[in-house]
Amino acid sequence: MKILHIISSGGMYGAEAVILNMSRTLNENSHSSILGVFSNSANPNLQLHEVATAQGIESHLISCAGQIDRTVPSSIRELVARANADVVHAHGYKADIYCYFALRGSSLPLVSTCHTWYDNDLTVSLYGAADRFILRNYGAVVAVSEDVRHRLLKAGVRKEKIHIVRNGIDLRPFDNAAPSLREISSPDNAPIVGLIGRLATEKGVDIFLRAAARVLADLPATKFVVIGEGPDREQLELLIDELQTRNNVFMLGRRDDMPSVYASLDIMVSASRHEGLPMAILEGMASGRPVIATAVGAVPDVIVDGHTGVLVPSENVEALAAKIVTLLNNAAQRENLGAAAKRLIEEEFSAERMTTDYLHIYEQAIAAKKQQASAHSISSAISQGKTK
Structure with a gap:
């Protein structure tokens, strides 16, 4: 055909x-x-x-x-x-x-x-x-x-x-991919939290950046990365300056090594205001990353809260920041969520x-x-x- x-x-x-x-x-x-x-x-x-x-x-x-x-x-x-x-x-x-x-x-x-x-x-x-x-x-x-x-x-x-x-x-590119962003966490092996998506209002990148500022108040060594391009880049860069998080937040643009990017993350975040079924979430889960995502669109069909990931309300900076802090403080939970997520993707997606x-x-x-x-x-x- x-x-x-x-x-x-x-x-x-x-x-x-x-x-x-x-x-x-x-x-x-x-x-x-x-x-x-x-x-x-x-x-x-x-x-x-x-x-x-x-x-x-x-x-x-x-x-x-x-x-x-x-x-x-x-x-x-x-x-x-x-x-x-x-x-x-x-x-x-x-x-x-x-x-x-x-x-x-x-x-x-x-x-x-x-x-x-x-x-x-x-x-x-x-x-x-x-x-x-x-x-x-x-x-x-x-x-x-x-x-x-x-x-x-x-x-x-x-x-x-x-x-x-x-x-x-x-699934093949995500098997045993080598991390490519560890220079960002050096020299102290700081944890990396990442958002992957188009830089546009519906993706909630501004929510992610504001949550990052809250997390840094508790865990100041944490690094945050945003992967993607889009029409809101300039205003998001201004927001980073406004929040005074420039030393910990990195806007990395489009990347051609996404499996290695996912492998670099300790936590992946999706902060979308609207969604269908985001490929970034599926790819992050296929990489065995623990995912924190807003409960919009079809996301709850994939992420069972507390089992294959963590769900938070849309546009809730405080809730997102709190969940990031909780996971950063619990390596065993991160590992369990990532393993369950990977199994689900292999079986159904x-x-x-x-x-x-x-x-x-x-x-x-x-x-x-x-x-x-x-x-x-x-x-x-x-x-x-x-x-x-």
Whole structure:
């Protein structure tokens, strides 16, 4: 089967990791996964395209200028024909909208994955409203959590079209990775607490930084790292200066050695205000790290408080800081949480399991499209017979 993934990518984040994990697994199992990545000349965002190409995954750039580019649908149709795709799989509201207008009325099944649900930004909210209307016309819509499924139902997507597929990861890179950040903890082997994610409001990086300041009042040797890039970087840097934590907090940007980064952490934190099923949490758990996370989206489906991680309320600086201090003071608890987390990921969140689930959805979407075409042919034949 040939699957064409279409995405507007802002960097290497959760959806991109899902696509790469699925593509590698598909290609290793006699299928073909091809990427179409939107590229704006003013802000090309080529990271996904470059990483995919380096990993031997076929990837093509689709020129997309500005908020609306009327040439994109025809570019998608050309790529579909060139790839000889059996299924087109859209990721994100921009891909959903363009793929719909490119392929409506065609015999090709459309599948979309709703990786998360953001409605706090006006522009995103407007696109999201259009997206949710358009998704009603897709052959299948995948939600990464029960929370996202519920929101899709409220938006009017029919129940029988919605499938839940939990994100999966390639476990191999996380086995026995060597730590790469220990120079930060030298010379006293200070503990490192890290947050991995896009530097944007929904990720709660500001909450993490404020919690770090509280922790440092009790455990002043602790080091904190933030991995990722995004639109809020400048104001987050200002917040670090305001909190006077510059000597202990490090903004490390994007990293290409993530398994080694996770291996360096004593605790991983997710402070998100909104989430689907964060890949960073799954990767941290696969690395055997104890994770403290806000109880939002599908996070409680993965983290059982006190067993596979620790849950805290969203936007609660005091609660987050208190849990960090508790875990830093209890090495045995950190080890137990990390081991239980790793077992869970190995058993339930592999890339192989995720890819198998998607293949079933693709097969169903193809069969439904063929049935629809057959019914249309019969209806047309009957209509022609009546007119003779």
